[in-house]
Amino acid sequence: MIRRLLIVTVLAALGSAAGLAPIAAADRPTKEPLPGSDFSGQFCADFPVLVHVVSDKEFLLTFSGGERAMFAGQAKLELTNLDTGKSITVNASGPGTFSFDEGTLTFRGSTLLAGEAGFFGPSPRLTLSGGQIVLDLATNAILSETGQSTDLCAVLADP
Numbered sequence: 001m002i003r004r005l006l007i008v009t010v011l012a013a014l015g016s017a018a019g020l021a022p023i024a025a026a027d028r029p030t031k032e033p034l035p036g037s038d039f040s041g042q043f044c045a046d047f048p049v050l051v052h053v054v055s056d057k058e059f060l061l062t063f064s065g066g067e068r069a070m071f072a073g074q075a076k077l078e079l080t081n082l083d084t085g086k087s088i089t090v091n092a093s094g095p096g097t098f099s100f101d102e103g104t105l106t107f108r109g110s111t112l113l114a115g116e117a118g119f120f121g122p123s124p125r126l127t128l129s130g131g132q133i134v135l136d137l138a139t140n141a142i143l144s145e146t147g148q149s150t151d152l153c154a155v156l157a158d159p
Helices: 006-018 152-157
Strands: 030-033 039-041 049-056 059-062 068-072 075-081 087-091 094-099 104-115 125-136 142-151
Touching (some): 039 104, 049 104, 075 152, 087 104, 087 152, 125 152, 142 152
Antiparallel strands (some): 030 059, 039 049, 049 075, 059 068, 068 094, 104 125, 125 142
């Protein structure tokens, strides 16, 4: 979806979900596939990274009224340092929720954040987080982050 970063893959689905017609309050959530796609970028200061979708069984649930949606399911990704060819595989299955009325995206569990300089802040970022992250959808600013986070640039930089 970003095609610059995984989170944008999820955010592209936001446009699709936001365009859904409102559903009657008693209706069940709608469920649709949330396919990911490969993307690459300068997510690490010293080298570019390719993110390849190995396994993607994620789906999007849009709840009655259309103000809230959730994504869940399995997402396994292979990250490759394009300078050295070193690769690792990560589980970035989330889950996460969109709150359209609040304009936020909340990740819980295993989440890959991949962004070039200027996307999440002044520095590029490639991390695997295992906690909760709240992201402002309008600015991509991280409003809060709890739990552990692993710097995947450091992992991919080691020979």
